[in-house]
Amino acid sequence: MIRAVVAFALAAAVAAPDPQRGHAIYLRGSGSAPIKAIVGGDASAPIPATVTPCVNCHGFDGRGKKEGGIAPSNLEWTALTKPYASGARSHGPYTAATLRRAFTMGFDPAGNTLDPAMPRYQMSMRDADDLVAYLRTLGTASDPGLAAKSIRIGVLLSPDREKAAAVREVMEAYAAALPELYGRRLELRFLELPADPAARAAAVQSFLAREQPFALAASSFLGAEETIEQVVEDSGTPALAAFAASVSPDAHYTFALFGDVAEAVRRHDAHANLFDGARDQLAMYLQKASGRVYVPAALASEAIFEAPPSVEVVVATAASSDDLAPEALAELKALSPRGGASRGTQAAALATAKVLIEALRRVGRDVTRESLVGEIESLYRFRTGLAPPLSFGPTQHAGTRGAFLLHVDRAAKALRQPEWVE
Numbered sequence: 001m002i003r004a005v006v007a008f009a010l011a012a013a014v015a016a017p018d019p020q021r022g023h024a025i026y027l028r029g030s031g032s033a034p035i036k037a038i039v040g041g042d043a044s045a046p047i048p049a050t051v052t053p054c055v056n057c058h059g060f061d062g063r064g065k066k067e068g069g070i071a072p073s074n075l076e077w078t079a080l081t082k083p084y085a086s087g088a089r090s091h092g093p094y095t096a097a098t099l100r101r102a103f104t105m106g107f108d109p110a111g112n113t114l115d116p117a118m119p120r121y122q123m124s125m126r127d128a129d130d131l132v133a134y135l136r137t138l139g140t141a142s143d144p145g146l147a148a149k150s151i152r153i154g155v156l157l158s159p160d161r162e163k164a165a166a167v168r169e170v171m172e173a174y175a176a177a178l179p180e181l182y183g184r185r186l187e188l189r190f191l192e193l194p195a196d197p198a199a200r201a202a203a204v205q206s207f208l209a210r211e212q213p214f215a216l217a218a219s220s221f222l223g224a225e226e227t228i229e230q231v232v233e234d235s236g237t238p239a240l241a242a243f244a245a246s247v248s249p250d251a252h253y254t255f256a257l258f259g260d261v262a263e264a265v266r267r268h269d270a271h272a273n274l275f276d277g278a279r280d281q282l283a284m285y286l287q288k289a290s291g292r293v294y295v296p297a298a299l300a301s302e303a304i305f306e307a308p309p310s311v312e313v314v315v316a317t318a319a320s321s322d323d324l325a326p327e328a329l330a331e332l333k334a335l336s337p338r339g340g341a342s343r344g345t346q347a348a349a350l351a352t353a354k355v356l357i358e359a360l361r362r363v364g365r366d367v368t369r370e371s372l373v374g375e376i377e378s379l380y381r382f383r384t385g386l387a388p389p390l391s392f393g394p395t396q397h398a399g400t401r402g403a404f405l406l407h408v409d410r411a412a413k414a415l416r417q418p419e420w421v422e
């Protein structure tokens with residue numbers, strides 16, 4: 001008997017509506033089971049909701065984007081729970097039950113039919129409850145990690161201990177030296193990513209749930225870009241990756257310091273012979289190659305100096321030490337006395353911190369995650385002194401578009417003549 005009660009309580013706990021899952025439905029149309037959408041009143045041919053998720057029309061902030069004569073309603077909870085009148089429709093406040101009915105069957109609380117431009121969604125009760133749980137937070141909940149006197153920033157540290165220590169050191173010193181921002185201090189939280197790339201997304205997910213950072217900066221996504229990005233996007237946490245090979249073109253919350261170097265090489269030279277294997281295969285690859293071979297810096301090893309004479313090795317990198325402005329380098333040295341191989345890593349980490357602080361400054365005291373994203377997207381040729389000028393936009397979430405091409409000098413074991421291409 002007691003067992004049965006416990007089992008029942010557990011089942012109820014598992015089924016508690018989850019706003020985070022609701023957010024995934026809102027953003028991507030993906031629930032616990034496939035969701036279908038009836039569009040334009042044509043019930044004979046439902047389409048996957050992933051093609052037409054709520055965010056497409058109602059926007060990230062829920063306030064609705066007017067487009068082509070269609071005016072999607074404001075879905076902020078404060079708006080939904082007020083009596084409403086516009087044009088043909090007037091109705092009382094929504095409840096959870098009438099809200100479910102609105103997006104599944106297309107009626108408002110007064111029983112008026114919603115315009116066919118608003119799709120009707122076929123989803124499980126569970127998914128509908130999760131979605132309502134998310135809609136309750138729209139425009140009401142203040143964003144996590146934000147208090148009157150502090151703003152919490154998470155940092156995802158590389159599993160490489162040396163790199164992790166270098167980033168932690170420079171970030172702690174930077175936060176300690178930073179003047180208050182509208183009365184707030186930066187409060188840092190660190191996560192050391194597990195060595196196994198397949199385990200990283202889950203680690204990030206529990207870190208975000210546990211620490212509730214307002215945003216992430218100076219973070220490493222390397223080697224698990226897609227899965228970490230997905231977790232970050234679903235959680236709605238603005239994230240600045242200092243280390244990521246790429247960021248997907250439809251990311252909303254995720255930003256990368258540097259663009260995809262391999263893509264920049266291909267734009268520059270459509271027939272480029274570009275090495276994209278594992279780092280320890282490079283030596284073998286170069287032995288068999290001929291002509292010009294491009295090697296992304298992340299995959300380069302000593303093997304570039306031992307290539308046969310018939311091979312011209314060109315290393316492609318997003319940043320070059322020539323980008324370091326003397327005053328930025330001095331600041332970096334003052335923040336962290338260590339030097340050598342960690343400098344480049346620290347420069348990238350600090351560059352993202354500067355982007356974050358600049359955007360926070362521009363937003364002002366009443367910052368939200370959405371306004372922060374908006375400000376980052378409006379940075380144009382922003383100078384950190386630690387990287388090439390950075391520009392972002394709503395569809396441009398990597399700060400740079402190009403790559404430096406460096407020519408290998410075998411005799412001197414050096415890289416020479418940096419040339420910037422886009």
Ligand code: HEC
Pocket residue numbers: 025026052053054055056057058070071072073074075084099102103108109113114115117118119121131
């Ligand atoms: C293709 C665009 C589009 C998509 C996608 C969309 N909506 Fe809408 N939605 C609309 C429009 C347009 C209206 C206004 C309809 C009207 O005024 O009759 C609306 C109205 C609503 C309303 C009614 C509010 C009121 O004014 O009474 C709710 C609730 C709603 N949408 C929720 C959702 C949810 C939840 C999703 C995702 C599961 C979603 N919508 C996806 C376009 C869209």
